[in-house]
Amino acid sequence: MTIKPFIAANWKMHKLPSEASKWASECVEALDNNISDDVMIAICAPATHLLPLSDSFANSPVSLGAQDVSVHKQGAYTGEISTDMLVDAGVTYVIVGHSERRAYHNETDELVRSKVAATLEDKLVPILCVGETLEQREAGNAKDVTISQLRGGLKDITLAEASELVVAYEPVWAIGTGKTATAEDAQEMCGAIRAELKTLYPEIADSMHILYGGSMKAANAAELIAQPDINGGLVGSASLTVDSMVALVEAARS
Numbered sequence: 001m002t003i004k005p006f007i008a009a010n011w012k013m014h015k016l017p018s019e020a021s022k023w024a025s026e027c028v029e030a031l032d033n034n035i036s037d038d039v040m041i042a043i044c045a046p047a048t049h050l051l052p053l054s055d056s057f058a059n060s061p062v063s064l065g066a067q068d069v070s071v072h073k074q075g076a077y078t079g080e081i082s083t084d085m086l087v088d089a090g091v092t093y094v095i096v097g098h099s100e101r102r103a104y105h106n107e108t109d110e111l112v113r114s115k116v117a118a119t120l121e122d123k124l125v126p127i128l129c130v131g132e133t134l135e136q137r138e139a140g141n142a143k144d145v146t147i148s149q150l151r152g153g154l155k156d157i158t159l160a161e162a163s164e165l166v167v168a169y170e171p172v173w174a175i176g177t178g179k180t181a182t183a184e185d186a187q188e189m190c191g192a193i194r195a196e197l198k199t200l201y202p203e204i205a206d207s208m209h210i211l212y213g214g215s216m217k218a219a220n221a222a223e224l225i226a227q228p229d230i231n232g233g234l235v236g237s238a239s240l241t242v243d244s245m246v247a248l249v250e251a252a253r254s
């Protein structure tokens with residue numbers, strides 16, 4: 001089955017809100033008018049940037065994403081942002097379980113699973129991140145760790161709920177390091193993820209997006225996305241300038 005490639009940018013904690021709109025209009029201007037026929041695009045931005053970006057991306061091929069969400073609907077949760085708030089701000093995608101949140105905010109599989117559920121309940125699309133550390137890879141546990149995170153994040157998520165879900169395989173040792181996984185290694189892991197999705201959601205697994213993330217850039221994107229179980233990328237550093245983002249999108253198209 002052919003799956004339209006999806007490039008999701010993770011801006012992390014970069015750029016100012018005042019810079020985001022200019023970036024967005026330059027990016028939309030630089031993208032080919034027919035790009036949405038060939039590639040899906042999302043920018044996952046800090047919360048402060050979502051409203052200005054929502055205006056800038058209106059009627060464009062670019063969707064908006066958030067980088068995290070609360071499991072709570074509303075109430076006394078200082079600093080948290082709810083799914084309703086994201087929907088109202090024009091958001092479509094939410095990164096859930098990024099390794100930086102697992103590492104620096106102690107996010108467990110249980111919490112990640114609750115965030116996946118909260119996101120789906122409000123018709124947002126989670127981009128569920130899974131992947132092993134270097135230590136786990138070197139110990140020969142890359143697949144076990146990654147599949148266990150996948151199972152944990154999707155526990156009791158039904159077929160109907162999962163239909164739009166995106167999974168991102170992000171080996172932690174490749175994120176922000178400039179060390180990209182080889183296409184063979186990335187395919188092996190994404191193939192294992194697809195195989196697990198087939199046991200969980202046999203009816204839809206072949207059409208689900210599995211992204212690779214970890215120092216993806218225009219120079220390596222085409223080879224990675226040509227792999228049978230890699231349907232796009234979750235991209236940090238290489239998404240920050242308009243030129244490299246547009247080059248990546250074009251590489252995904254080829």
Ligand code: PEP
Nearest residue numbers: 175176213214215236237
């Ligand atoms: C990421 O932030 O998810 C990521 C993959 O970053 P980078 O592309 O910079 O490795």
